Amino acid sequence: QSALTQPRSVSGSPGQSVTISCTGTSSDVGGYNYVSWYQQHPGKAPKLMIYDVSKRPSGVPDRFSGSKSGNTASLTISGLQAEDEADYYCCSYAGSSVVFGGGTKLTVL
């Protein structure tokens, strides 16, 4: 199972919006509505931000939203804040396995 494809880095200024893409195949992203997104700050464990493509756990700001079209899922962060600077990973169910994206480093300028 190959890793999902994410851009290595994205950036934006405070208050702006950024979108991180996550491209897979019909065997993972495109085949199931089980895409999740995780935020990871340096030296910390990942934190769930979005699950089932577009659902937000309690406590996650509504500035974070998710969507999917075909084999590509997207995470959008609006109203960027300094604390959003982190690595973001997409993840998809793939039948009997799980596959992660390579990760995207978000820089808040």
Added chain:
Amino acid sequence: EVQLVESGGGLVQPGGSLRLSCAASGFTFSDHYMDWVRQAPGKGLEWVGRTRNKANSYTTEYAASVKGRFTISRDDSKNSLYLQMNSLKTEDTAVYYCARVAVGALHFDYWGQGTLVTVSS
């Protein structure tokens, strides 16, 4: 409060073995699938494998990179998850996280802080 605490990491020579543990508390451990996810230094997350719950016969799944070398088990009476790692390779060097799979779902809602495994001669 949900807590997952990994232990057992350390330095091991190539070809050696190591057993990681994950102690769970603050929730009904037996209800959940539990996974191991690893992260090599400076790299991204990589799924290692899963153990399902008793209702699903404790079946396991593994990533191709570890299949046949790693074994995931659990002891619901001790609220503990284990990862037995054999025939270790230098490329197995990583922080190993245990992660809880949300009930009736397929995402990780809680993660431990991880334990570092270094495979080196």
